[in-house]
Each structure stands twice: as C-alpha cells, then as structure tokens.
Amino acid sequence: MRVALVDSGKLEDIKQWKPPLDSYLSRTLQITASNKVYLENHGLWSQCYADRMQPYDRAVVTDSLGGGVIDLAAFETVESVQSRSSVAYMIETKNFVSGMLKAIDCATGCVVTFERSRARLLVGADGASSYVRKCAGIGTYGSEYLQYGLVATLCLEQLNSTAYQRFLPTGPIAMLPFPGGFANLVWSLDSDHTQLLKSAPEGAFASLVNAAFRLSACEMQYLYNIVRDGASESAITAEADWRLEVFARNNPGISSPKLLPPTIAAITPKSRTSFPLRMRMVDSLIANRIALVGDAGHVMHPLAGQGLNMGLEDVQCLADVLKQAAVAGEDIGSVPVLMRYNKQRYVRNLAMQGIVDKTWHIFGSNSRPVVTARSLVMNGLDLFPTVKRFLVSSIMS
Amino acid sequence: MLPCKRALVLSRRLATPCITPRTRRIHSAATAAAATTTAAAAAAAAAAAAAVNARSSVSEAELQKFVKVSQEWWDPQGAFKYLHTMNAPRIRFIRDILADVHRVTGEERDSTKWLAGKSVVDVGCGGGLASESLARLGLKVLGIDAAAENISIARVHNPGLFPQLEYKQTTAEQLVAQKEGAGFDAVVSLEVIEHVTDPVLFCKSLVELAKPGAPLLVSTMNRTLLSLLVDVVLPEYVLRSVPRGTHDHSKFITPRELREIFMSLGAQHLDTRGLILDPLSNQCHLVPADLGVFSNVGIQANYIMAFRKND
Numbered sequence: 224m225r226v227a228l229v230d231s232g233k234l235e236d237i238k239q240w241k242p243p244l245d246s247y248l249s250r251t252l253q254i255t256a257s258n259k260v261y262l263e264n265h266g267l268w269s270q271c272y273a274d275r276m277q278p279y280d281r282a283v284v285t286d287s288l289g290g291g292v293i294d295l296a297a298f299e300t301v302e303s304v305q306s307r308s309s310v311a312y313m314i315e316t317k318n319f320v321s322g323m324l325k326a327i328d329c330a331t332g333c334v335v336t337f338e339r340s341r342a343r344l345l346v347g348a349d350g351a352s353s354y355v356r357k358c359a360g361i362g363t364y365g366s367e368y369l370q371y372g373l374v375a376t377l378c379l380e381q382l383n384s385t386a387y388q389r390f391l392p393t394g395p396i397a398m399l400p401f402p403g404g405f406a407n408l409v410w411s412l413d414s415d416h417t418q419l420l421k422s423a424p425e426g427a428f429a430s431l432v433n434a435a436f437r438l439s440a441c442e443m444q445y446l447y448n449i450v451r452d453g454a455s456e457s458a459i460t461a462e463a464d465w466r467l468e469v470f471a472r473n474n475p476g477i478s479s480p481k482l483l484p485p486t487i488a489a490i491t492p493k494s495r496t497s498f499p500l501r502m503r504m505v506d507s508l509i510a511n512r513i514a515l516v517g518d519a520g521h522v523m524h525p526l527a528g529q530g531l532n533m534g535l536e537d538v539q540c541l542a543d544v545l546k547q548a549a550v551a552g553e554d555i556g557s558v559p560v561l562m563r564y565n566k567q568r569y570v571r572n573l574a575m576q577g578i579v580d581k582t583w584h585i586f587g588s589n590s591r592p593v594v595t596a597r598s599l600v601m602n603g604l605d606l607f608p609t610v611k612r613f614l615v616s617s618i619m620s
Numbered sequence: 621m622l623p624c625k626r627a628l629v630l631s632r633r634l635a636t637p638c639i640t641p642r643t644r645r646i647h648s649a650a651t652a653a654a655a656t657t658t659a660a661a662a663a664a665a666a667a668a669a670a671a672v673n674a675r676s677s678v679s680e681a682e683l684q685k686f687v688k689v690s691q692e693w694w695d696p697q698g699a700f701k702y703l704h705t706m707n708a709p710r711i712r713f714i715r716d717i718l719a720d721v722h723r724v725t726g727e728e729r730d731s732t733k734w735l736a737g738k739s740v741v742d743v744g745c746g747g748g749l750a751s752e753s754l755a756r757l758g759l760k761v762l763g764i765d766a767a768a769e770n771i772s773i774a775r776v777h778n779p780g781l782f783p784q785l786e787y788k789q790t791t792a793e794q795l796v797a798q799k800e801g802a803g804f805d806a807v808v809s810l811e812v813i814e815h816v817t818d819p820v821l822f823c824k825s826l827v828e829l830a831k832p833g834a835p836l837l838v839s840t841m842n843r844t845l846l847s848l849l850v851d852v853v854l855p856e857y858v859l860r861s862v863p864r865g866t867h868d869h870s871k872f873i874t875p876r877e878l879r880e881i882f883m884s885l886g887a888q889h890l891d892t893r894g895l896i897l898d899p900l901s902n903q904c905h906l907v908p909a910d911l912g913v914f915s916n917v918g919i920q921a922n923y924i925m926a927f928r929k930n931d
C-alpha cells in the first residue's frame with residue numbers, strides 16, 4: 224500500500240523546529256495515556272523532545288459560585304495503581320507535530336509528499352474548516368459558543384505537576400503543568416473579556432489569573448472593570464494582590480497544592496493568543512472514497528482537552544478497519560469498508576461531544592438551583608471515590 | 621435472508637457458463653435499474669468503455685449496456701449488496717488456506733509479500749468480484765467465464781489492478797485443452813458447480829488446472845430442505861425475485877458428494893465451512909460445519925470447501 228501525505232503548511236519548517244530554551248509555547252496539547260502508548264508502540268512518541276513534556280496524574284476541578292471541589296487524583300484509578308503510569312501528558316503542539324513528522328520520515332518508503340495524485344482513498348485530516356469535507360458534500364451542524372480560548376505560558380513560583388480547572392461564570396479557566404515551573408493557561412471567555420484580558424498590561428495579567436483561581440465572581444467583575452477603565456499595571460496589580468491577601472487570610476484551609484494552583488509570578492512575554500471556540504458535528508464521517516478524521520469530523524470545546532485525543536482514536540480505528548479490509552482483499556475506499564469506521568466512531572464522537580457540551584452548559588449557568596445542584600454533586604463526588612474513579616477514567620482515558 | 625438469496629442467484633446466473641437466455645433478462649432488468657445514473661457517472665462510464673474498446677471488438681452499443689450493468693453489479697448498496705457482503709469472508713478463507721498450504725505463520729500471514737506473484741484462476745468469475753479482491757491481495761489472477769457478457773462486465777470496471785488481473789472468455793475445459801493455463805498455484809470456483817451439466821467432468825478440469833500440491837476452493841449450496849426453501853422456493857415462487865427454473869434443486873451437491881468427487885480425482889480434503897448471512901447487520905459469517913453438538917448445521921445451505929491436489 225502506498226501512502227501520500229499532502230499539507231498546505233510548511234512541513235519542513237515544523238520538522239526542523241528548535242525549541243526555545245527559556246520558555247514553552249502557549250499552544251499545547253494534553254494527550255491521554257492510552258494514546259501516548261499507541262504512539263509509543265508505533266515509534267512516533269520517541270521522536271518528540273521528552274524533556275519538554277509533563278506527565279501528570281492529578282487534576283483539581285473547582286467551581287467558583289457553588290464552591291464545589293473534585294480532586295481527580297489519578298492514583299485512585301485501578302489501572303494506574305497497577306501500571307504506575309501517568310494519566311495524561313502535556314506537550315507543546317509544535318513539539319508533537321515535529322516529532323510525528325520526523326517519525327514519518329523514518330518509516331522508510333511509506334510516505335511520499337506530492338501535490339497531485341489519484342488514490343483509492345482520501346483521508347481528510349485537514350482540520351475544522353476541512354476542504355475535503357466541503358468537496359465531499361458532507362454537511363455539518365453545531366453551535367457556536369461565542370467563546371474564545373485565551374492561552375498563555377505562565378511562570379510559577381514553584382514546581383508543579385497537577386492540572387487545575389475552575390469553572391467561572393464567564394467560562395472555565397485551566398492551568399496545565401509543564402516542567403521547570405512553567406504552566407499553560409487555557410481560559411474560555413466571551414469576545415469582550417478576551418479582548419480585555421489580552422490588552423491588559425502583561426505585568427498585571429499574572430495577578431488577574433491568580434485572582435481568577437481564587438476570588439468570587441463579583442470581585443472578578445470589579446477587577447475587569449478597573450482594567451476596562453484603563454488602570455495602570457501597578458494599580459491593577461495592587462488591587463488584585465490586596466484582595467488575594469484578604470482571601471488567603473480568610474481561607475487558611477484552602478491552600479496550594481491541595482486545592483489551589485501555585486501562585487503565578489509572571490507570564491512569558493507575548494505568549495497570549497486566542498482562538499474562537501465552537502462545537503461542530505458532521506452528518507457522516509465518510510463518503511465514497513473519503514474518510515474524515517480529527518477536527519474535520521468533529522470540533523469541540525477544549526475544556527476537556529479531548530479534540531486531538533479523539534482524532535487519534537479516529538486514526539487508530541480507521542487504520543484497524545483498513546487493515547482488516549486489506550487482508551480480505553477488499554477495496555479500502557469502498558463504502559461498505561468505510562461504513563465500519565463510521566459505525567464505530569460516529570456515535571462515540573457524538574457522545575463525547577455531548578458530554579463536553581453538557582458540562583459547558585451546566586457550568587456556564589448562573590441560575591441558583593443549577594449552581595446549588597452542581598456544588599452538591601461536586602462535593603458529593605469527593606466523598607464517593609467509586610463515582611469519582613469512574614469519572615477520572617472516563618474523562619482521562 | 622431473502623434479498624441475499626436473490627442476489628446470490630443473480631450472481632450465480634451471471635457466473636454460470638450454461639445459461640444464456642435467462643442471463644439476458646437479468647441484465648436488462650439491471651440495466652433499467654442503473655439507468656438513473658448521473659451525468660458524471662455516465663462520463664466516467666464512457667471513458668471506461670473507451671478503454672475496453674481498445675482491448676476487444678465488442679460494438680459500442682453493447683459496451684454501453686455492459687457499463688451500466690457493471691455499475692449496478694459493483695454498487696455495494698445496490699441489488700448485489702449481499703454478494704459484496706459474502707465476498708470478504710470467502711476471500712479471507714481462501715487466503716487462510718493458501719497460508720496453511722504454504723506454511724506461512726505469525727505476523728507474516730497478514731502481510732502481502734508471500735502472496736505476491738502466485739497465480740490463481742477464478743473459474744466462472746462473473747462480474748469479477750472475487751477476482752478483483754484476489755488481485756488486490758497481490759495474486760496474479762486470471763478470471764474466466766463462458767459468458768462473453770460477464771467478461772465484458774468485469775472488464776469495464778476499472779480498479780487499477782492491471783496487469784495483475786486478466787479476464788478471458790473461456791471454460792475450464794477449454795483452458796485445460798489449450799494447456800496454456802495449466803499449473804496454477806490455486807484454483808477457485810465460486811457458486812458455479814450447481815449450474816454445470818457434468819459436475820464430475822467440471823471438477824476434473826479444476827484439478828487439472830492446479831499445480832501438484834496447490835489448493836482448490838469450491839463454494840456452492842447444499843442439497844437440503846433449507847436450501848430448497850431459501851435458495852429456490854422463496855426467491856422463485858414466493859417473492860418472484862428470480863425467474864422460475866433458475867435453479868434445479870436436484871442438481872445441488874452435498875458436501876459429502878463434493879468431497880468424494882475430489883478425492884476420486886486425486887485431491888485431499890482440507891476444510892469445509894458454512895456461510896451464514898445476517899441480513900440485519902449485513903454481515904456474513906464463516907462457520908464450522910458442526911456447531912457444538914449439532915453436526916453439519918453450519919453447512920445446511922451455502923458452503924465453501926478446500927482441497928489440495930496430491931503431489
């Protein structure tokens with residue numbers, strides 16, 4: 224079987240990527256343990272820079288309005304007790320992609336890159352606005368969250384290997400660990416707040432992130448207002464830091480690292496960027512001689528860090544189906560063969576998107592009954608390890 | 621179960637060397653069904669037809685007819701859907717038998733290297749469904765059929781497998797007589813034997829086409845009450861999806877008879893499997909002859925048998 228890889232991007236540049244020595248890039252990915260094992264077994268993972276990845280096995284999820292807390296400590300899951308492996312890995316997107324490209328180069332004779340070709344099967348892995356999908360006439364539907372993902376690289380006051388996520392009325396904020404006291408920020412906000420926080424002075428931004436993980440919704444509102452009014456860097460920092468001090472004094476029991484992330488000292492200069500967020504589902508993952516994988520077949524809110532992970536599962540499933548078909552001499556581009564892929568993945572993807580979408584709507588709500596219910600559930604979860612174990616394994620693996 | 625049988629019957633009729641007037645009726649029905657193709661498909665068909673024209677001397681109008689029937693034949697969701705479904709497990713079985721005969725084990729079994737270049741003849745190839753799959757495995761395939769129409773249907777479908785795959789209008793007997801094709805690494809004949817007038821003579825030709833030690837694979841229908849019901853009475857008399865008289869149930873051959881024929885012709889029996897179709901999931905399963913304590917229940921209707929020509 225011959226495979227051709229076609230991409231409009233500058234693959235050679237990405238392959239030659241030299242990592243910066245003093246920081247981490249702000250576009251990152253969380254890869255689940257099972258996907259990491261799959262990539263490892265196929266000789267793909269070893270081509271990434273290992274010293275720039277951070278395994279983590281603990282995630283703390285909190286809720287700003289109701290005060291609910293879930294400590295998803297992975298050592299409670301049965302598998303990780305047995306294998307002592309981590310639950311997820313943080314890696315920079317560039318590190319990941321360049322590693323994959325290097326590994327493809329090593330797989331001799333498997334891949335040619337050329338521009339024009341005829342094939343029995345076209346795999347559309349061309350992202351959310353897939354041109355392949357458009358040409359195949361596969362329809363899409365979905366909801367815009369009218370949200371943006373604001374990302375940045377954070378420098379912490381201490382080393383950290385735990386992920387923290389907090390649900391705010393404006394959307395979830397997450398801090399994901401990197402080696403050497405660095406962390407990645409993913410903060411979901413509406414376009415107004417995104418613009419506001421992107422334009423806030425860099426020196427004040429760290430204090431705002433610290434505040435977002437600790438202070439109440441109305442205190443945050445106050446801080447946003449003074450930023451909007453054009454307060455100076457030192458004024459914003461002073462206001463936020465004073466409130467954080469009061470918070471620390473009043474809540475001696477809530478401390479890092481059990482419930483709170485370590486304090487952020489600064490952000491890497493110019494590391495703030497934002498991406499529009501949306502959920503999009505396709506009518507089908509296949510058409511005659513066409514299969515869609517990754518974001519071409521589903522786009523979801525990054526709050527669970529599942530986008531690429533689902534894409535990797537698509538790939539594993541498709542590869543498996545094609546192998547079985549090839550062994551039986553079937554035409555790998557024919558609808559009956561591709562239908563097996565669609566059957567296995569379509570419903571699974573819908574379900575995963577549904578879970579993420581529902582989580583977003585439940586935690587995005589300010590209404591009193593919803594808030595009470597969700598903090599009850601969250602605190603309840605902390606008391607019932609079995610339920611939590613199930614949650615950990617379904618979210619993370 | 622029933623539509624599958626209908627498709628099967630159609631296939632058999634297309635594959636059979638002896639029936640011509642009836643095949644023509646089936647063809648015209650299929651042509652009518654396929655008449656609603658898009659302009660793009662028609663353009664592609666014209667291109668395919670042009671390609672075929674270069675190789676044979678069939679008239680243009682005739683060719684257009686074959687192009688349409690071929691599209692119908694190869695539509696995996698169309699009337700021949702269940703034929704497509706049954707194909708994959710059969711090919712997998714053929715591949716397994718070849719691997720056993722050549723003692724290929726472990727990971728190598730799943731590769732195509734060991735299959736490359738081995739020759740196989742598909743006797744009664746019909747529209748080329750099995751022939752194409754075998755060629756895709758890397759085998760060098762010669763598909764033969766007595767009906768010129770079938771050969772034309774197979775040829776206009778272009779899976780890009782040339783030169784691994786060739787079709788020829790001839791019979792097994794003629795091929796033996798010509799001596800050019802003798803000594804194949806494998807001989808395959810699917811759903812044909814129930815239509816031939818002299819099964820023993822037919823099997824003799826199959827054995828003669830094989831190299832010493834080469835496997836022979838034959839699939840057909842058992843002569844049982846079940847096959848009388850699902851292969852003859854339902855499609856021909858109840859559903860009327862197939863013209864009456866397409867199948868002569870008395871000509872069906874039991875696994876035991878088939879085995880005895882081949883043993884007497886100097887071949888040893890390797891394996892027998894039943895083919896059971898689940899129309900709900902559109903999946904076909906290859907099952908052993910005996911299921912638990914029930915002997916022979918797996919092979920009450922469709923079955924496939926593997927033999928090996930003695931060295």
Ligand SMILES: Cc1cc2nc3c(=O)[nH]c(=O)nc-3n(C[C@H](O)[C@H](O)[C@H](O)COP(=O)(O)OP(=O)(O)OC[C@H]3O[C@@H](n4cnc5c(N)ncnc54)[C@H](O)[C@@H]3O)c2cc1C
Nearest residue numbers: 230231232252253349350372517518525528529530531532
């Ligand atoms: C803020 C944020 C955080 C996220 N965090 C995570 C996370 O932690 N974990 C996770 O699993 N997922 C995460 N995701 C989702 C993840 O980034 C995507 O799911 C993933 O990048 C999808 O990969 P893909 O290959 O399908 O598409 P893309 O990454 O979009 O790649 C598409 C490729 O196709 C090429 N291309 C496009 N059009 C053409 C064309 N016409 N011709 C040729 N080539 C073309 C492009 O050059 C590109 O290389 C996050 C997303 C966001 C926005």
